[in-house]
Amino acid sequence: xxxxxxxxxxxxxxxxxxxxxxxxxxxxxxxxxxxxxxxxxxxxxxxxxxxxxxxxxxxxxxxxxxxxxxxxxxxxxxxxxxxxxxxxxxxxxxxxxxxxxxxxxxxxxxxxxxxxxxxxxxxxxxxxxxxxxxxxxxxxxxxxxxxxxxxxxxxxxxxxxxxxxxxxxxxxxxxxxxxxxxxxxxxxxxxxxxxxxxxxxxxxx
Amino acid sequence: xxxxxxxxxxxxxxxxxxxxxxxxxxxxxxxxxxxxxxxxxxxxxxxxxxxxxxxxxxxxxxxxxxxxxxxxxxxxxxxxxxxxxxxxxxxxxxxxxxxxxxxxxxxxxxxxxxxxxxxxxxxxxxxxxxxxxxxxxxxxxxxxxxxxxxxxxxxxxxxxxxx
Numbered sequence: 580x581x582x583x584x585x586x587x588x589x590x591x592x593x594x595x596x597x598x599x600x601x602x603x604x605x606x607x608x609x610x611x612x613x614x615x616x617x618x619x620x621x622x623x624x625x626x627x628x629x630x631x632x633x634x635x636x637x638x639x640x641x642x643x644x645x646x647x648x649x650x651x652x653x654x655x656x657x658x659x660x661x662x663x664x665x666x667x668x669x670x671x672x673x674x675x676x677x678x679x680x681x682x683x684x685x686x687x688x689x690x691x692x693x694x695x696x697x698x699x700x701x702x703x704x705x706x707x708x709x710x711x712x713x714x715x716x717x718x719x720x721x722x723x724x725x726x727x728x729x730x731x732x733x734x735x736x737x738x739x740x741x742x743x744x745x746x747x748x749x750x751x752x753x754x755x756x757x758x759x760x761x762x763x764x765x766x767x768x769x770x771x772x773x774x775x776x777x778x779x780x781x782x783x784x
Numbered sequence: 785x786x787x788x789x790x791x792x793x794x795x796x797x798x799x800x801x802x803x804x805x806x807x808x809x810x811x812x813x814x815x816x817x818x819x820x821x822x823x824x825x826x827x828x829x830x831x832x833x834x835x836x837x838x839x840x841x842x843x844x845x846x847x848x849x850x851x852x853x854x855x856x857x858x859x860x861x862x863x864x865x866x867x868x869x870x871x872x873x874x875x876x877x878x879x880x881x882x883x884x885x886x887x888x889x890x891x892x893x894x895x896x897x898x899x900x901x902x903x904x905x906x907x908x909x910x911x912x913x914x915x916x917x918x919x920x921x922x923x924x925x926x927x928x929x930x931x932x933x934x935x936x937x938x939x940x941x942x943x944x945x946x947x
Contacts, residue, residue: 602944605899605924612904614897616928616939619833626827630819644823648830655831717812724809739810743798762797768805769794777801779793 598744599624604664611658622651625668629675631740635733636679638686646682650675668745672737672752723774731767734760838928838939841865863927863942870927870940874947882920882947888913888929895930922947 603624609617629650633643653674661670724732734753738746738760746761759765764772772779828834841863859874872886888894891913898905901923909915909929927942 601901601924605901605926605944608901608903609897609899609928614899614904614928615833616838616941617899618831619828619838622827622831622833623824626824627819630823631813634817640817640820644820644826647823648827651827651831716808720808720812735806735809736813739806739813746798760798763795764793764798764802766790766794768798768802769791769796772793772801772805773791775805777805779796 599742600665600668600744600748603667607658607661607664607667621667625671626651628668628737628740629671631737632672632675633679635736636676636683638679638683642682642686643679646675646678649678653678666748668741669748669752672749676752719775723771726774727767727770730755731770734767735771838941839865839867841868841870841940841942843943844869861945865940867938868929868931868940870929870942872927874945876947877918880922881918882922883916883918884920884925885916886914886927888915892931892933894932897928897930899926899928900924920947 603621606617606621610621626647629647630643633646634640638646650671654671657670661667724735727735730753734750734755737753738749741749743761747757750759750761750765751757760768769779825834842865844862844864845860861872861874863870863872867890869889870886871889872884875883875885877883884898886896886909888909891911892909893911894909894913894915896907896909896915896917898907898917898920900920902921905917905920907915907917924944924946926944929940931938931940
């Protein structure tokens with residue numbers, strides 16, 4: 580069941596809806612003027628992405644919930660200082676990521692390995708004979724994602740929760756070079772397709 | 785320029801297959817590692833937003849009145865909910881800025897806010913339920929109406945409208 584307001588595949592292309600960046604800018608400006616309803620809308624819309632950002636840093640669930648709240652509090656303090664309201668998404672992603680690192684360092688967590696990103700995964704489940712086709716496909720997907728670099732895993736995880744117009748903002752906030760994703764496919768997604776055996780020009784999947 | 789190790793297709797535009805693949809990734813993470821259902825409300829509590837309660841009005845009609853010229857400079861839009869209907873006329877001035885004239889039924893004196901790309905505009909509606917906002921920059925706008933009755937405030941918003 581979806582509780583995360585995530586986009587549907589056809590929403591990614593955003594052909595006729597107002598671009599989120601512009602909507603968020605309007606909300607930010609209103610919030611800055613004291614509009615608590617605008618702030619409420621921002622919280623509802625962006626908290627799910629911040630959850631993904633913090634979990635992608637390998638932090639435990641409870642700490643991630645704390646980091647998300649801390650990030651919103653930090654936004655409240657910095658509200659008047661954000662120069663470009665359209666940069667809200669990037670600001671929040673960057674802030675959440677840094678706070679997650681800070682907390683992780685505080686906890687003296689072990690060095691993040693590729694497998695840490697999968698620490699939330701449940702036990703394998705029912706024996707292979709009774710697995711649904713969907714679950715097998717899911718396992719194939721996980722296996723492919725696990726072979727990506729840690730940086731690509733982080734990028735793919737987070738852009739999966741936003742729409743195309745936001746891909747560039749996300750990759751920039753993650754410190755990746757321009758062109759890492761959007762409007763071209765970029766190396767991470769191209770690599771994932773390659774690992775899954777999908778042809779570059781459209782797949783037989 | 786691609787280095788020898790760049791995977792094929794890295795420089796191709798995003799396509800439907802990419803969209804579907806990312807959607808699978810999203811579903812996989814949502815199923816495996818879902819955001820706690822209470823997290824949004826926890827944040828709202830932390831930020832003091834728990835008493836925030838609003839009703840979003842539905843867009844009922846964009847109507848082109850007979851008086852509208854073909855360039856469509858004048859638009860009339862109606863929003864409606866259970867307890868409030870708002871009709872607005874949107875017009876573009878010669879200086880490129882926009883104007884909204886509205887009226888509400890039932891006619892209750894209300895605080896009317898307009899969220900715009902350059903901040904919040906605030907006005908009051910009269911006892912006849914009418915209000916006007918001028919010199920609005922082009923772009924997305926959204927109305928927020930606050931009505932007080934007997935010590936309680938009700939709040940209504942409209943969907944965003946593009947000027």
